[in-house]
Amino acid sequence: xxxxSKGLEGVIANESALSNVEGKEGRLSYLGYHIDDLVENCxxxxxIYLLHRGKLPNQAELDEAQARxxxxxxxxxxxxxxxxxxxxxxxxxDVTRTAVSMLGLYDKxxxxxxPDLEKDSAIALSIxxxxxxxxxxxxxxxxxxxxxxxxxxxxxAAHFLYLMSGEVPTDRAIRTLDVALTLHADHGMNASTFSxxxxxxxxxxMYSAIxxxxxxxxxxxxxxANEGVIHMLQEIGDLDKVDxxxxxxxxxxxxxxxxxxxxxxxxxxxxxxxxKFAVQLTEELGEAKWxxxxxxxxxxxxxxxxxxxxxxxxSATVYYSLGIPTDLFTPIFAIARASGWTAQxxxxxxxxxxxxxxxxYTGPTELMPVPPIDQx
Ligand SMILES: CC(=O)SCCNC(=O)CCNC(=O)[C@H](O)C(C)(C)COP(=O)(O)OP(=O)(O)OC[C@H]1O[C@@H](n2cnc3c(N)ncnc32)[C@H](O)[C@@H]1OP(=O)(O)O
Ligand SMILES: O=C([O-])CC(=O)C(=O)O
Numbered sequence: 001x002x003x004x005s006k007g008l009e010g011v012i013a014n015e016s017a018l019s020n021v022e023g024k025e026g027r028l029s030y031l032g033y034h035i036d037d038l039v040e041n042c043x044x045x046x047x048i049y050l051l052h053r054g055k056l057p058n059q060a061e062l063d064e065a066q067a068r069x070x071x072x073x074x075x076x077x078x079x080x081x082x083x084x085x086x087x088x089x090x091x092x093x094d095v096t097r098t099a100v101s102m103l104g105l106y107d108k109x110x111x112x113x114x115p116d117l118e119k120d121s122a123i124a125l126s127i128x129x130x131x132x133x134x135x136x137x138x139x140x141x142x143x144x145x146x147x148x149x150x151x152x153x154x155x156x157a158a159h160f161l162y163l164m165s166g167e168v169p170t171d172r173a174i175r176t177l178d179v180a181l182t183l184h185a186d187h188g189m190n191a192s193t194f195s196x197x198x199x200x201x202x203x204x205x206m207y208s209a210i211x212x213x214x215x216x217x218x219x220x221x222x223x224x225a226n227e228g229v230i231h232m233l234q235e236i237g238d239l240d241k242v243d244x245x246x247x248x249x250x251x252x253x254x255x256x257x258x259x260x261x262x263x264x265x266x267x268x269x270x271x272x273x274x275x276k277f278a279v280q281l282t283e284e285l286g287e288a289k290w291x292x293x294x295x296x297x298x299x300x301x302x303x304x305x306x307x308x309x310x311x312x313x314x315s316a317t318v319y320y321s322l323g324i325p326t327d328l329f330t331p332i333f334a335i336a337r338a339s340g341w342t343a344q345x346x347x348x349x350x351x352x353x354x355x356x357x358x359x360x361y362t363g364p365t366e367l368m369p370v371p372p373i374d375q376x
Pocket of ligand 2: 186262310
């Protein structure tokens with residue numbers, strides 16, 4: 001039997017041509033394109049196309065794909081009703097997870113059975129288009145507001161921000177979110193993607209796989225860390241208090257959110273992009289203290305513990321600066337990662353085998369008779 005690896009560290013679980021996470025080099029590429037080049041030259045819809053179709057679109061292909069994606073934005077009435085009546089103080093990740101699961105109830109194509117890639121590609125696109133509308137709808141309804149009319153003339157980043165505020169956002173805000181979505185789109189065999197692949201490999205359905213993934217992303221060791229970063233910055237409150245805060249954390253062996261990574265042992269290549277936006281946005285807002293505190297935390301923890309910032313560290317300040325409520329940071333991660341999850345599910349379906357690892361059994365090996373209940 002193979003060796004035991006706690007947390008499956010270093011274990012190769014499947015093959016994928018989608019994203020290449022090079023931990024030692026601190027490099028990330030999607031289908032052979034470096035993320036720096038993709039950020040520079042592409043919009044998020046091109047990334048969706050790249051992940052789903054395996055190539056970058058030309059203009060005509062992009063136009064057609066955008067039209068298809070944007071036509072999928074409306075939610076079934078039953079899902080809207082759920083979002084309207086969900087408890088206003090519910091965790092938006094729980095609401096998003098439940099709403100995505102509900103989408104499956106209204107999609108007759110979703111039945112479990114033999115994989116049909118054409119059908120599943122159409123469902124994938126629909127899920128990617130609908131998650132931003134789910135997140136924005138819940139946010140509007142919990143404030144007692146209506147959702148502005150769905151539009152088809154705005155790209156994914158612009159449309160989400162428009163639904164949230166009711167106003168078409170600035171070019172700067174659109175570009176910032178567009179880059180964040182691109183950077184979060186896919187990332188090898190991260191925990192939530194693994195969940196999605198485990199679920200679909202039983203030949204379950206796309207909605208079930210994405211529901212599993214959302215539940216997995218929520219945790220603070222994964223996508224939930226971005227919310228933890230802002231809570232930490234707010235708790236510290238001031239640059240002068242960073243050192244004392246970190247000393248306490250180090251002494252108590254507590255984790256700092258947004259630092260460390262299972263694969264990257266150098267800086268996460270997504271972090272510098274987000275840091276750049278965080279610096280610009282906080283300076284413009286006259287709130288540079290957030291980025292100064294972040295820099296101090298990152299430098300100190302690098303010197304003291306050899307830890308580096310991961311994608312969640314600066315994305316938190318970026319979203320905060322865009323005026324997005326903290327409890328929507330992880331749902332925004334889900335909005336972006338939906339493109340990677342669905343692409344990975346389609347890839348799994350093309351050449352699938354059930355995931356069924358072993359456990360290292362540590363219980364009794366001597367079998368005992370079951371005593372009657374009154375003698376236990
Ligand atoms: C999108 C993403 O999912 S990126 C990751 C987002 N998650 C976070 O930012 C949460 C904070 N970070 C962490 O918890 C971890 O770095 C993980 C879960 C991301 C990766 O961790 P693993 O590879 O499992 O490493 P593990 O948690 O075993 O930590 C190894 C050592 O580094 C320490 N360490 C790792 N990350 C941190 C951190 N953020 N703060 C302080 N210490 C840390 C651990 O305490 C442990 O120390 P020890 O050996 O003295 O016990
Ligand atoms: O790859 C991981 O383990 C976590 C991560 O950075 C991501 O999902 O983006």
